[in-house]
Each structure stands twice: as structure tokens, then as C-alpha cells.
Amino acid sequence: xxxxxxxxxxxxxxxLLTSAVRAEEVHSAEGIITYRExxxxxxxxxxxxxxxxxxxxxxxxxxxxxxxxxxxATSRLVAPSFKLKAMKDGGGARAEIWAQWDEYVAAxxxxxxxxxxxxxxxxxxxxxxxxxxxxxxxxxxSSCHKPFRIKHANHRH
Amino acid sequence: xxxxxxxxxxxxxxxxxxxxxDIETGIGAWSDADFVRAMREGIAPDGxxxxxxxxxxxxxxxxxxxxxxxxxxxxxxxxxxxxxxxxALSPPFSWRSxxxxxxxxxxSEGEFEYREDRSEAWNRGAYLVEALAHCxxxxxxxxxxxxxxVDRAYAGSEEGPEGESAPNITPDKPTGVGAxxxxxxxxYLQSGFEPDGDTAQGVxxxxxxxxxxxxxxxxxxxxxxxxxxxxxxxxxxxGRSAD
Numbered sequence: 561x562x563x564x565x566x567x568x569x570x571x572x573x574x575x576l577l578t579s580a581v582r583a584e585e586v587h588s589a590e591g592i593i594t595y596r597e598x599x600x601x602x603x604x605x606x607x608x609x610x611x612x613x614x615x616x617x618x619x620x621x622x623x624x625x626x627x628x629x630x631x632x633a634t635s636r637l638v639a640p641s642f643k644l645k646a647m648k649d650g651g652g653a654r655a656e657i658w659a660q661w662d663e664y665v666a667a668x669x670x671x672x673x674x675x676x677x678x679x680x681x682x683x684x685x686x687x688x689x690x691x692x693x694x695x696x697x698x699x700x701x702s703s704c705h706k707p708f709r710i711k712h713a714n715h716r717h
Numbered sequence: 718x719x720x721x722x723x724x725x726x727x728x729x730x731x732x733x734x735x736x737x738x739d740i741e742t743g744i745g746a747w748s749d750a751d752f753v754r755a756m757r758e759g760i761a762p763d764g765x766x767x768x769x770x771x772x773x774x775x776x777x778x779x780x781x782x783x784x785x786x787x788x789x790x791x792x793x794x795x796x797x798x799x800x801x802x803x804x805a806l807s808p809p810f811s812w813r814s815x816x817x818x819x820x821x822x823x824x825s826e827g828e829f830e831y832r833e834d835r836s837e838a839w840n841r842g843a844y845l846v847e848a849l850a851h852c853x854x855x856x857x858x859x860x861x862x863x864x865x866x867v868d869r870a871y872a873g874s875e876e877g878p879e880g881e882s883a884p885n886i887t888p889d890k891p892t893g894v895g896a897x898x899x900x901x902x903x904x905y906l907q908s909g910f911e912p913d914g915d916t917a918q919g920v921x922x923x924x925x926x927x928x929x930x931x932x933x934x935x936x937x938x939x940x941x942x943x944x945x946x947x948x949x950x951x952x953x954x955x956g957r958s959a960d
Contacts, residue, residue: 608914
């Protein structure tokens, strides 16, 4: 390899490296955390809406199906929205998410499957079966939160 | 059921005891009378006193028939041989004999009394909450010696089991659950979903999953009815939550 080619390729390597570092820097921890919290908040609102209809026995069965489908779609974002590791002081995420990534993905999968069963139950219009399926969804949220989320008192109601 | 799970209290760890019907290491040799005495009075067959984390302060309100049904259920489980762990408590709480004193201070023995001036649902709820579901064991603050602060019942505890704080569940609007309807409470105990759609966490989720979730809607409704008649107490519990 002649010297000029060597220097050129070394420079190109450097350029590639810095651009890779730049690409990382573009994602602020704050932005990553805000997004995934919004994903969780969407799940919360869908669950809150479904719960409000079911527990008050409101005659809005068709609406339950709409919210169930929304929850089902959002459940698919639970693993991807945590792919980038980011944490902050007083935040809600535990480091175990990334240390035990496979288990985290498996916990998200449990929600995905519970959401599929919720949609199937809501499609039949059977409110009892829908309520039962929604309770299983609640179990899948709590089972993931237990090892992976820190819930702060200001999240209480 | 075979015990060995440490229960963290502000005074040190206590290991849950083996309550499987194993003759040597469990409760297999207990008579009906032994069982009722342990549950009601907190006294083991050998005469020693139980620590109050064994929630006999709540079980004392259970009717004898229900206690014997519970014993029959426990005796139907497979016996497991497992020696109880020695308890790791700091003095003076490590001295079992101080428990006799503790009981005089904090423990009122006696079966649940039906109140004629209240509805059937209220009485059922009172029995479930006070005697069976022992909500107070976590949600009522304790004195320095570990007794329940009865006049602040259900107002929340910064130092609940496992070091988690348990919120105020009296009907106080700003700091308790006064804004929750009966159906909010029933759905929460069935699914873990709070009114806004967030979820129950930590030991509360455990007791929902392993217990309350399996109660009938009638029983859960009774619990909600009873809780709504508690004295509202203003107290914000802002301590550490489950993590």
C-alpha cells in the first residue's frame, strides 16, 4: 500500500467513525425517554378508556374494540421504543431492561399476546370475556413493571 | 407456602413460616385448637408468641368456621419439609418475650361483630377488610414499636412491607382515594388498573394477583362499600414506591 493511499484510507476511517459518533449524539437521552414514556402513556389512556366502559357497564361495546385495537397496535412498540439505552436520575426505567434485554422483550411479548386475545374477545361483543381478557392485559403490564420499572409516588392517584 | 421468604419490616427481616402440613417442620401436627389459637391469639402450640408480621392481629377477627376451613385447605396441600429460618431482627425486637408485652399494647383479641345499624354489604366488607384481606397491615401507619396506629387507620404508611410505602386509602379527596368510585375500587382489585389506566405495582400487585383478584364481584363490592365509610384522614404518603 503506498503512503498516500494509506493516509487517505486512515482519514476515511476517521471520518466514518466521527459520523457514527455524531449519529449517536443526535439522540438526546431526554428525547429517547420522553418518547418511550409517551408510548406507555398511550397504553395508559387506552386502558383507562376500556376500563371506564367496562367497570361502569356503559353500552359502548364498539368503542371497546377501537381502543383494544389501538392498544394492540401500541403493544408492538413496547420493545422497540426501549432499544436505545437512556436513563436519568429519578427516572422510571431500571438498568435491568438492557442488562436482561431478552427477558424484557419476552415481557413485551406477553402483553402483545394478551392484547391479541383482548381484540378477539372484544370482536365477539361478550363483555364478560372482554373484561376477563382486559384483566390479563393488566397482569402483563404489572408483571413487566415489577422487574423493570420504578414507580414514583407522584404517579399515584 | 413452605415459607422462607423474608418479609422486610422496619425492624429487620422475618422469615415467613412453613405452613404446609409437614409433621416436623410445618404445622402437620397441629390440632384444630392449636390452629385457632395461633391464628386468634398469636400463640404457637409450644406456648411461644408469634411476631406480628404473622397477621394474627387481623386473623383474630375471623370466625371459627372460616378458620377451620382455612386449616382444612392448608392440610390438603402437599407437605413440604423445610426448616424455618432463624429470624434476623434487631433488639429489642429479636427478643421473643417482648412480644407478650407488645400484644398487650397493640392487640385486641376478638371475633368480628355484626353491626345491625349497617347494611349487609357493609358488614360483609368490614369482615373481609378487617379479618381476611388485612389491608391495614400495609396501609395503616405504625408506632415506633410496630403497633398499628388505630386512630390513623388506612391513612397510609411510609414504611410498609418490603420497605415500600403504601398510600392513603381513606376517602380523603386530596390525599386519599376519595375521588375513586366503588366501581373504580372493584376494577382496581380485579385488574390492578387505577382509574387513569396506570397499574398497581410492588406488593399491592402481588396481593391482587394472588388474592383479591379471585374474590367474587359481590365481595369486592362489599369491600368498596366499607372503605367508603372509613373516616377520611388527610395524610400524603410520598415515600419510596416499588422498585
